[in-house]
Amino acid sequence: MRIIGLTGGIASGKTTVARLFEKLGVPVIDADKLAREVVEPGTQGLARIVDAFGAKVLNPDGSLNRAELGAVVFADPAARRILEGITHPAIRRLAEEKLQRLRETGTGTAFYVAPLLIEAGITSRVHEVWVVYLDRETQLERLMARDGLSREAALARIASQMPMDEKKRLGRIVIDNCGSRKELEAQVLRLWEEEIAHREAERCQDSVSPK
Structure with a gap:
C-alpha cells in the first residue's frame, strides 16, 4: 500500500x-484525530498528561482542556517535548493499527x-x-x-513549527x-x-x- x-x-x-x-x-488517517482519541477521558494518555502538567489542563467534566494545554506547550519548548513524548508513541500505535486494516482490505x-x-x-x-x-x-x-x-499568540504557534x-x-x-x-x-x-x-x-x- x-x-x-x-x-x-x-x-x-x-x-x-x-x-x-x-x-x-x-x-485518510488524520494524526490530529488520533491525537484526540489517545487523550480521551479514561485513557492512559490523559492520565500521563495530568501527571505532567497538573489538573489545570482538565475541563470540569474531566476532558482535556486543549486551550489551557496549548497555552503551556506553545510557550515552552521543554513542555512541548514532554507532551510529544506522551502522545506521539500512542498516536503511532493507533495509526499502525488503522493502516494495517486498510492493507488487509486491499487499499492501494x-x-x-x-x-x-x-x-x-x-x-x-x-x-x-x-x-x-x-x-x-x-x-x-x-x-x-x-x-x-x-497576532502575538498566532506567531508563537507558527514559530513552534x-x-x-x-x-x-x-x-x-x-x-x-x-x-x-x-x-x-x-x-x-x-x-x-x-x-x-x-x-x-x-x-x-x-x-x-x-x-
Whole structure:
C-alpha cells in the first residue's frame, strides 16, 4: 500500500485538502484525530498528561482542556517535548493499527495527515511527502481568524513549527493554498487524476496481466 504523508504548517489547509481527497475515495488517517482519541477521558494518555502538567489542563467534566494545554506547550519548548513524548508513541500505535486494516482490505493508496510529520522525524512511516503551502502572512491571517488569536499568540504557534518555506522544499508534491477554495479544489482534482487514479488503474492492470 502506498502511504502519502500529507503535511504543512498550522492553518495551512491540510484538513481541507484531506477531506477533498477523501471525497474522491482516498482513505485518510488524520494524526490530529488520533491525537484526540489517545487523550480521551479514561485513557492512559490523559492520565500521563495530568501527571505532567497538573489538573489545570482538565475541563470540569474531566476532558482535556486543549486551550489551557496549548497555552503551556506553545510557550515552552521543554513542555512541548514532554507532551510529544506522551502522545506521539500512542498516536503511532493507533495509526499502525488503522493502516494495517486498510492493507488487509486491499487499499492501494492512503493519506496519513500529520502537521509534525517532518519535525517529529516520522517521514519513514510514509512513502512520500506532500506539503500544503501558505506564505507566512496568509498563514498568520488565517490562523488568527480561525482560532481567534492575537497576532502575538498566532506567531508563537507558527514559530513552534518548521518554517513553511523550508517544509515546502521537502515535499515531492506542493499544494499551494494561497488562493481561493476553487483553485485549491482544482489542484486536488488534478493530483488525484494524475497521481492516484492513474497509478491505481496501472496497478489494477498489472495485477490482471498474464505473467
